[in-house]
Amino acid sequence: MRCTPFSFLPLALLFLLLLALPVEMVKNSDFKTCNESRFCRLHREFATNSTKTPPKVPRYSLNPATIDFTDSKFVANILDSQTNQELSLSLSFLNHGIVRFRIQETDQNSGRYQGPGNYVLKDGENGLQKIDSKNFKIEVNTSPEGTKTHLISFYQNSLGEQMQLAITESPWTISLLQNNKTTIEVNTRGLFNFEHINKKQEVSSSQEQTSESSESGSTVAQKPSFEEKFKNWVDSVPKGPQSFGIDINFPGSSNLYGIPEHASPLSLKVTRDDKEGYSEPYRLYNLDVFEYLNDSPMALYGSVPFLISHSLENTVGLFWMNPSETWVDVSKTQSPALLNLFNKYVSGSTSGNKMSSHWISESGVLDAFLIPGPTSKDVFLQYSSLVGTTSLPREFSLGYHQCRWNYLDQADVLEVNDKFESNKIPYDVIWLDIEHTDGKRYYTWDNKKFPDPVAMQEKLAKHGRKLVNVVDPHIKVDQDFRVSKEASEKGYFIKRNNGEDYKGWCWPGDSNWIDYFNPEASKWISDQYSFENYNNTTPALFVWNDMNEPAVFNGPEITMEKDIVHFGGIEHRDVHNLYGMLVQKATAEGLINREPVRKRPFVLSRSYFAGTQRYGPVWTGDNTADWEHLKTSVSMVLSNCLAGINFNGADVGGFFGNPNPELLTRWYQLGIWYPFFRAHSHIDTKRREPWLLGEPYMTYIRDAIQTRYRLLPYWYTLFYENTLTGMPIVRPMWVEFPKQSGLFDMYEQFMVGPALMVTPVLSEGEAVTQRIYFRSQESYHDLFSDYQLPGPETHDTMTMLGSQSVFVVGGHIIPTKERPRRSSQLMKHDPYTLTIYTSMHGSSKGSLYIDDGETLDYEKGAFIYREFNYTGATLTSKDGAPSSVDSPAKKKFIESIKHIRVERIVVRGMMNSFKRAIINENGKERSVEVTCTKEKRGVCTIRDPAVLITEDWSIRLSFD
Template identity: 45%
Template sequence: MNWLLLCVLLISVVEILSVSRENFKTCDQSGFCKRHRAMQPGSSPYVVLMDSIKIFESSTVELQILNTKNNVRLLLQVSALKDNTARVKINELDPIKKRYEIPVGDALVGEPKLQNMKVLERTDGSITLGFEDNKILITSKPFRIDFINNDEAVVSINTQGLLKFEHYRKKETPPAQEETADGQESDTNNEEQQEGGDEAGEENKEETPQEEEESGMWEETFKNFHDSKPFGPSSVGMDVSFPGFEHVYGIPQHADSFALKTTKSTDPYRLFNLDVFEYELYNPMALYGSIPVMMAHNEKRTVGIFWHNAAETWIDISSNTADKNFLSKMADLVNGGSNEIPQTDTHWMSESGVIDIFIMLGPSAHDVYYQYAQLTGTTNLPPLFGISYHQCRWNYNDQEDVKNVDANFDLYDIPYDVIWLDIEHTDGKRYFTWDGEKFPNSEEMINNVAAKGRKMVTIVDPHLKRDDNFAVYKEAKDLDHMVKNKDGNEYDGWCWPGSSSWPDFTNPEVRRWWATKFLLDNYKGSTPALFTWNDMNEPSVFNGPEITFHKDVIHMDGFENRDMHNLYGQYVLQATSEGLLLRSENKERPFVLSRAFFAGSQRYGAIWTGDNMGEWGHLKISLPMLLSINLAGVTFSGADVGGFFKNPDAELLTRWYQAGAFQPFFRAHAHIDTKRREPYIQPEENMKIIRQAIIARYSYLPLWYTLFYEGETKGIAPMRPLWVEYPADKNTFTMDDEYLLGTSLLVKPITEQGQTGTQVYFPGQNELWYDVETFKLYNGGQSVYVDAPLSKIPVFQRGGSIVPRKLRIRRSSSLMVHDPFTLIVCLDKKESAKGNLYVDDYHSFNYRRGEYLHREFTFDQNEFRSQSVDVHGNISTKEWIEKIIVVGLNKEPSKAVLNVKGKEPQILQWEYSSYDKELIIRKPGVNIATDFSIQLS
């Protein structure tokens, strides 16, 4: 690289590091968004041609839609799907160019399963379809669709008349007008139409009039970047309303509240994967990932939609309740309140593709989670080390540094499972390589870490240094695997190595090629204990528009990046995950972390919230951000503990560790320019508290592992908002500073500086909640001030639950796999409780062949029972039960008798505290796979 190019690159990087909103578009600077948003609610120009109806296999209805302004026809398909879901798809009837549709198997896990649907009523102006407890009413003029469940409309499409479908067309130069002999312009077309009367008018309906052209339709410029738009305008948009719903959630990723806000006076929420350093809080700007999934919830039901489109997308939100004017509110007061049904209206706008909406009709939140999982898949059960604690930094300097960090965790008795290496470990930012001076014997380094049951992760980004001496780049270039620019040549952009090119991961052949790079023979210096981190895969292009690809970059089959931009990062993640599977011959579960993501990314790995800052506001915003990402199916997710940028003080770092210990993905990470902040170099008091937070994480690994298993099988998120489990409690609908882990734990992290206590809302009028450290009792249905000095994170176990824990903490999770369980039984008001535990080998796919245990625990009428939930699962394990703690037992027992089939009853040792009503049963000594009971008398 010459010095001039290097200087320009460094200037570019500095500009990125001091990012401002000016680097990223607003809706007004995005031509298609501006056009769609300029539309006013009202009568739609689109009508359904009722005589065009076709019915396929009793599950899909096809109709044509006519745009009465330009006579363009669209094809409408409405289908009933299994699991109480419907699909609405709108495409051009006869496009001059194929429009991009996401291939089945990419976002969707497969072709959705259809179910029978009946025609209930048909008139000249509408048709009513029925399936399960639902009706679908399609109205002809103006076009709209209403989804009705048990006689209540729950989702409505195009009620505001904002459907806009920009059909492909050829750019035409207006023909020169002819002049008559006297110099006057003639209007031949008008004369012919007048002469032909109505008959000629009918003929002209089949023609497509030239629409009035607006700025940005055929080319567009942002800052100094030109977008050629060779195929012209092709955007699609439509409004989706949720009658009866005041609150909607989802559409990550945004650094904003969990309950989405009205965008009446702001930009719409934007979905466009971007590298946004030091992102701002509480605004709708796009970030690293995009999942176009939204849920609406009220006290009666939950519904959701999935906008199946990977192009840049903007979503406007308006709430009739939130947007009421002053006079209407005054009228409500005068009239003693209003019976008006609340409604949230949303407006979805995408730059290209087709309209493809899945309507998930619930009726419960658990149902919607499952319905969405049937479409895009679930989070695969991670290996146990993946959900343990990860230690990362940009960058650990060399092998000696790695050795010292590893040794210090042992010296200070702090468990961890994975140590990470960032870009500086490579040979000149050439991925799949090592810096020979800093890491001369990488295999030995990895093996030394693995000897303690630990793993390593190295970063592998998608940009390849343009260097013919770099074998991976040279091979990709020779195989013609690279993304092309608008002229058909290899795309050249700047990233960490300087001049770079990007493999076209949209091509399955390229993904298969990339996967082979992870084989041990290809990735020299790697071992089976090395796993992968995909960063910069939005993709980040330092000298590109908005720090990413030009939109007219060309992918497989001639489609542009504008068509599938939000999928690129997921394709990188998929190819990397498949590479690790290939390496182990599909025997070992992979671990991959990705920064960019889309719908379906949960099938391939974990994600994190990107380059946050070491500030209290970023700790606080991590809660709603992760709740939103979990709601949208990507449940293996977390935020960088301590913040990536800046230097958090000891208090903030301590509180962040406490929060991170109770989030799905638990990793500390920091920028290369920050001070070292490993736990063991903190002030002694803080170090001890951080150590206890990490130890708490390890003690709850049995619960986390069980929740992730339930997530794979049922689609439900481990981290969930309170209203999922308490759907009728309106107090929880906008709450995002506390959350549930499964149904058993309530977590309220401390996110304010100097805070030594907090208000905790305990849901459930008849519920009991127990502090997990002291077993102090709180009644549900109220908000209570709870002391929370620096040493404490407020976490509470629900009365009526049984939580499995492992209290013998070792240096890594793999060394704990044969250790015994302690079962924490917190009783409800009826002195009963239940819970479950999932066990397998914690790393392979053998569980999918039945090598697992799924146990159910119950306590009722003074009897504890353990039995198998799933007769299909069976595995031999050394894990046993060391202790059972029963909390909330009002009467001291006189005896505890263990009963195991085929064995003599055994009297167990126990002790009881009348002060906190706690019974401790010591050493039942029963293997976890054994059915048994303990009778108290």
């Protein structure tokens, strides 16, 4: 959330000014276009010129004298024929067949920022594992024209296909081949361009002159530019221009996905020379965007520079590890026949259509990872091996969150809690926005509004519920405010380039920002979450980091100036997109360390980067209560999940505006399928708690929320399985059905895990006709009834306001908890129901993960992971844990849940009626009655088989 630039004017004057203002959404003029960004404009112009007039002589080539291959690393210098300067290229061959390439000045002390890897990579730079090069095969071949190509055979992919990397010297290019087909190309369009760092005092008069074009094409910058202006702000650019750009292409590809966050379609639109596409590149630069536009490549709150290419043949990816401002152009091109010698190894992939991307970053090192796939499952595993998976969340955080800017006071909070009770609507968390503080001083309470915060938290906790307080990263400048005074005295604030504390304007007025790149400062701010420092907090309180892009109301583009300085002399321009992640990381560490028994944190962040998933959830920011934002939220959530940011969601109901009851109902019916499920609204909107809508809407919303709670065991299991595989928790249809090209653009229908297929209502109407696509030759079971449909077919169905279209793909077993409770904590020891949705062949499988839901003891093996298999009319349960850890923590945990049983087993899609179930558990056999319906493809139910969830057992259905 954010206010207008007039937020701190006297109220009377503010009122008069607001009357004169037109009502509008985001002010586009507040934010740069590519043309207003010097480096983006110039690289884009270079691309245009290079395409129109290809250079006769390659500008960039490898220097043969510098080529070397040692210890799984290929190195060479790239010679810039125009400046006669050289760049250092290194290629590393990593586990899973990932290829990393880095380009920078040959002088490692040039002043370029080198350090994002130790924040972004899950194990830091030293944790990357290389492939042993002893089995590599290297060939060097020369074409008739004299061009040399180095062909390195280095790995076999998951399909057993040989992977090779072809490196051509002039013009220098890189191509990744699998099974003799090129899947990723680097610089094959010749868009590589690199601005060498030229410090002010080192610039000669000759360099100040405008460069002329040459046979090798135009230079990136016509002359060194050491100041850049945008509106009233001047960026001093102390190191001078240091941008770079390069094309990365995907032969045979039909669709590109990822690079969130943008309010745009799931399948990325073309941004060059396409009337149906965008005229601007996708921008990655974390910003506070007020009431953002739909269908736009504008930058928003988060940036994840991870791109996925998918086609009928393969799925591959690219991770661009650079946290500076970045722009990405997307285009469709015709692949020319490559003239490199390795053509003879390539079959049918060097010509034809391809999707292309042009990456442009302002500063730092060109550092990218080619993610080889070749399947989508491979891509997610490979990418997560670099940046990590979603940390296992607190179990309560998968429930429903009730939020508003702002609940007025303690009495208001408790009244809302009581209303949820009396209306029997489950929820887990209630949230407090900035108005709960003493004058926007975070880590404090407004004692008049909240006279006894501890008592309030304790009452919530008795109902199994939690409280979340917002804590923004800006610190009010106030020497009487302990946090501000201590941070100033210790030198923990970000500095201007003259050494003074950086001061900007945000909610409290004049504010400073903690420098999270300073390890001492980060540790100190983490310690502010201790119960001793954050007064009147209890273990039931958790944290929301908003405004952490960071938002600065009087800064350029409503954020920080790029030339302010972080710890170690790092310019903000180099690390802008990392800042929000480090805020969240420090907060998470503070919550972990505040109790003697380390417990998992819950910290929501608005700003994010690759790696954020290790610290907590995010949301899609300040959306609007209309049908278009409802629809766009699906693409945004899916894009985040594809990029590894699985624990994410959108504000249910829309942050701005007042949704009518129909829109709000439909949004709840969609919101229960977001991984992070929270309703939130602006301070100026009408109250919209479910009971205020009256009937039948309250019942519809309650039914939707209860569906979420029934399925919490399935959701929690998906989060655990993500830690093993990196698979998206909510995923586009093409991930599950990769050979169905008709699904490649689809976002209106999606999967929750491998089993649940959701088709939300995204348009207005009390009764809406929906087209549902069943793309595999399988049975599809309605989640809410015994209704069953065959595939592969397309079905039209009428969805009434009180209903949803959710189908279970045949062949899956879904664990649920069917007893209605007020919160997830009160469900903890409830028995389970297992529902078997049979496949066309009568078989099914599923899984269930259980731990204590709050501590880190699962890292010591304190969990169970059961695998269920139904085949030949027999259901089995066995231990599916990837490794058996016999620890005291595990024994203690299993002892605590050994009484939990399976209270019901339901088998849907039965061709036969059974009478008995023969149960075998711990070597003992017994039988129980089975009840079956009479219909073809009917339902059989075993009531209370009394098997324990922790044990191995089998249940065989019998006709006798």
